Amino acid sequence: MARITLKDLAHSYSPNPQAPSDWQLKPTLNHAWVDGAAYALLGPSGCGKSTLLNIISGLLRPSQGRILFGDTDVTDLPTAARDIAQVFQFPVVYDTMTVYDNLAFPLRNKGAEEAYVDTRVRSIAGMIGMSDVLNRKARGLTADAKQKISLGRGMVRENVNAILFDEPLTVIDPHMKWELRTQLKALHEEFGHTMIYVTHDQTEALTFADHVVVMSEGEVVQIGTPEELFERPAHTFVGYFIGSPGMNLLPASIDGAMATVEGTQVPLAARYPGGQGMEIGVRPEFTRLVEGDAGLPVEITRVEDVGRHKIIRTRFHDREINVLAPEGAPVPEAARRVVFDPARVNVYRDGWRVAGEGQP
Numbered sequence: 001m002a003r004i005t006l007k008d009l010a011h012s013y014s015p016n017p018q019a020p021s022d023w024q025l026k027p028t029l030n031h032a033w034v035d036g037a038a039y040a041l042l043g044p045s046g047c048g049k050s051t052l053l054n055i056i057s058g059l060l061r062p063s064q065g066r067i068l069f070g071d072t073d074v075t076d077l078p079t080a081a082r083d084i085a086q087v088f089q090f091p092v093v094y095d096t097m098t099v100y101d102n103l104a105f106p107l108r109n110k111g112a113e114e115a116y117v118d119t120r121v122r123s124i125a126g127m128i129g130m131s132d133v134l135n136r137k138a139r140g141l142t143a144d145a146k147q148k149i150s151l152g153r154g155m156v157r158e159n160v161n162a163i164l165f166d167e168p169l170t171v172i173d174p175h176m177k178w179e180l181r182t183q184l185k186a187l188h189e190e191f192g193h194t195m196i197y198v199t200h201d202q203t204e205a206l207t208f209a210d211h212v213v214v215m216s217e218g219e220v221v222q223i224g225t226p227e228e229l230f231e232r233p234a235h236t237f238v239g240y241f242i243g244s245p246g247m248n249l250l251p252a253s254i255d256g257a258m259a260t261v262e263g264t265q266v267p268l269a270a271r272y273p274g275g276q277g278m279e280i281g282v283r284p285e286f287t288r289l290v291e292g293d294a295g296l297p298v299e300i301t302r303v304e305d306v307g308r309h310k311i312i313r314t315r316f317h318d319r320e321i322n323v324l325a326p327e328g329a330p331v332p333e334a335a336r337r338v339v340f341d342p343a344r345v346n347v348y349r350d351g352w353r354v355a356g357e358g359q360p
């Protein structure tokens, strides 16, 4: 296992990049990813997740910068020399081999002793729920089962530098996804591999990873724990992209501990520097619909029942403000204002979070 360092990294598929949009990974990425941690690369389609993963795996050489595993510079090493395991979107299994032999393959390939192979294969088979079918040929198994074998093969070697997963649950039945995500997390906790997991699905990222790397348009906009991304999104993109629905964002002017939105004052929990291009952001979880004269005047446009919660969609001038209310809570007829929990309001300038006085 290894710490992974991205040093002054950038990538363009064009041979002669000029404009910022010519860079698929914008100059420059500098990060050190902790040995033994589980990372998710999360972002919408086209933001550069696979490009970054392919640079880490050695399928792609970066246009600029270096990549280190521990203290070893691997930038010029091919994939085979990087000692990594990979799990792709679609199953990579040998149909004519048994499940057992498929799982054993990466170990035998490295010349492992058969006694060790046997212990390891049985342990992994137990964790992916395939102990009963070890002697069956992979041919004829469902796509789900084959992808479980792929996950098992990715996990079977103990001494890899990292395990890379590229949208590995795409072919898995929705009801199995939850189970496999949970199993992957358990496998990570048990074996402590450095894992990097690419997904555009926030639920997958947030349940699997200790550290979520949020990407947008070729940039890493935040690396944080699921809690940090929820509580303190570093960029409005993170606030909006993560959460269901995402963060409410409103242009505002800021004066000390008071924001003004379309002429209405909104109290903040700390003093902030003012400036141009300011916005406040507050999650629907910390937004309430109230009666009376305090708060932002809104019109309720729709109420959606989504299981344990209700999403109340409201309109404020030309913007939507969403309110999350408990399932059973009535929507008061006379409620025509929304208020925010001041401690949960984040302030942004030009899209980036500004810390209030005394705040992290």
Ligand SMILES: Nc1ncnc2c1ncn2[C@@H]1O[C@H](COP(=O)(O)OP(=O)(O)OP(=O)(O)O)[C@@H](O)[C@H]1O
Pocket: 013, 024, 043, 044, 045, 046, 047, 048, 049, 050, 051, 052, 200
């Ligand atoms: N071989 C290539 N040549 C040119 N452009 C490419 C190539 N591969 C990817 N791109 C472009 O680079 C950008 C980033 O693509 P990438 O596949 O890394 O994104 P992603 O976040 O993994 O998206 P997805 O989830 O759709 O795979 C996209 O605009 C894509 O069109």
